[in-house]
Amino acid sequence: MVNVAILGFGTVGSGVAEVLTMNRELIDKRTAQQVRLKYILDVRDFPDSPYKGCFVKDFAVIENDPEVDIVVETIGGATVALDFTTRALKAGKSVVSSNKELVATHGYELLQLAKANGVSYLFEASVGGGIPVLRPLTNCLAGNEVEQVCGILNGTTNYILTRMIRAGLSFEQALKEAQDNGYAERDPSADIEGHDACRKICILAALAFGEHIYPEQVPTQGITAITLADVDYANSCGYKIKLLGRTLRMENGKVCAYVAPHLVSGSDPLAGVEDVFNAVKITGNAVGDTMFYGRGAGKLPTASAVVGDIVDIAKDVKTRKCNEWGPGAKDLVQAPDELAFRWYVRVNAAVDEVRKACGEVALLARGGAPAREIAFLTEAMTQAQLEQKLAGLDMLSAIRVLA
Ligand code: HSE
Numbered sequence: 001m002v003n004v005a006i007l008g009f010g011t012v013g014s015g016v017a018e019v020l021t022m023n024r025e026l027i028d029k030r031t032a033q034q035v036r037l038k039y040i041l042d043v044r045d046f047p048d049s050p051y052k053g054c055f056v057k058d059f060a061v062i063e064n065d066p067e068v069d070i071v072v073e074t075i076g077g078a079t080v081a082l083d084f085t086t087r088a089l090k091a092g093k094s095v096v097s098s099n100k101e102l103v104a105t106h107g108y109e110l111l112q113l114a115k116a117n118g119v120s121y122l123f124e125a126s127v128g129g130g131i132p133v134l135r136p137l138t139n140c141l142a143g144n145e146v147e148q149v150c151g152i153l154n155g156t157t158n159y160i161l162t163r164m165i166r167a168g169l170s171f172e173q174a175l176k177e178a179q180d181n182g183y184a185e186r187d188p189s190a191d192i193e194g195h196d197a198c199r200k201i202c203i204l205a206a207l208a209f210g211e212h213i214y215p216e217q218v219p220t221q222g223i224t225a226i227t228l229a230d231v232d233y234a235n236s237c238g239y240k241i242k243l244l245g246r247t248l249r250m251e252n253g254k255v256c257a258y259v260a261p262h263l264v265s266g267s268d269p270l271a272g273v274e275d276v277f278n279a280v281k282i283t284g285n286a287v288g289d290t291m292f293y294g295r296g297a298g299k300l301p302t303a304s305a306v307v308g309d310i311v312d313i314a315k316d317v318k319t320r321k322c323n324e325w326g327p328g329a330k331d332l333v334q335a336p337d338e339l340a341f342r343w344y345v346r347v348n349a350a351v352d353e354v355r356k357a358c359g360e361v362a363l364l365a366r367g368g369a370p371a372r373e374i375a376f377l378t379e380a381m382t383q384a385q386l387e388q389k390l391a392g393l394d395m396l397s398a399i400r401v402l403a
Pocket of ligand 1: 126
């Protein structure tokens with residue numbers, strides 16, 4: 001028998017209970033064990049829940065029960081979740097987590113703690129929701145030097161951008177829909193300001209390049225400044241606006257990592273990734289480009305990834321499943337300042353002023369544009385070069401074009 005305790009009965013935690021119940025026979029067969037839900041920790045009462053016999057309010061009950069093998073942490077955040085994860089690992093229990101904030105901020109120390117205690121700390125659900133991506137990166141692609149990871153890593157913002165493009169919804173209407181569907185974080189500013197994608201690119205970079213990359217090292221821009229005008233101009237020239245997390249190994253050995261909206265060409269498979277779907281492109285020096293695609297948020301897709309980790313551990317609870325990376329360093333990460341991009345730019349200016357500043361540029365058009373609104377695509381240049389050229393102009397938007 002393998003006993004599981006779930007911490008936090010929110011969207012993901014309740015999904016894990018549901019999948020463990022729905023697929024119980026399959027899971028037992030695949031693990032050659034009886035995998036059973038023993039506890040659910042939550043401060044709230046759920047008198048009508050089918051799991052009502054499992055609820056506890058005191059983590060010590062789980063921590064001190066030697067029958068609990070696997071603790072599932074779906075609380076989120078990096079305070080209570082850090083305390084409970086630390087205590088569970090010290091108590092010799094493996095931990096499975098969907099908590100990207102905790103892994104991105106404390107992953108190194110928690111992996112060290114898991115190692116010291118001979119248990120596993122797995123977090124497939126922390127990146128890409130239901131998409132299998134961390135295990136393929138660390139196992140199937142282990143024969144490669146990873147050159148780049150680039151992806152649509154946040155379901156809420158992708159949903160919002162899709163609804164703005166397809167249905168002409170306002171940002172606020174689209175966000176409300178994403179919240180109603182259970183995609184958004186409790187505080188949706190983590191989604192729309194890019195922090196959630198930042199945490200996920202930190203985890204991908206750590207696994208790809210072997211060193212902890214901390215969120216504060218990663219320049220992060222969200223989608224709050226994107227307007228329907230930008231969406232229309234992008235469409236007019238065959239591009240989609242997507243929020244991307246990107247990390248690359250630089251020639252100087254450093255890691256470049258950042259999160260920002262990009263114009264993605266309609267011919268790039270990332271452009272076809274819509275609604276809550278995420279996609280992660282991993283480029284290796286042997287395999288070339290690979291892409292992993294699926295539902296990036298939501299109850300059952302995320303629970304699917306959590307239960308996959310549970311099954312992996314339950315097959316042999318005594319054998320530690322190993323994930324590891326180094327502690328990172330202050331000067332390891334560099335901003336994308338030295339990378340040259342083509343840029344989409346929208347300004348409030350006369351065409352002559354634009355030509356004087358930037359030379360011949362590809363002007364874009366949209367219906368209903370106000371007088372003096374000019375949008376165009378530039379040649380490839382760094383952000384500093386762009387800012388220098390446009391210094392005298394009233395700039396409304398500047399978005400990188402993904403090469
Ligand atoms: N709020 C996150 C998203 C949930 O929208 O992608 C999954 O991590």
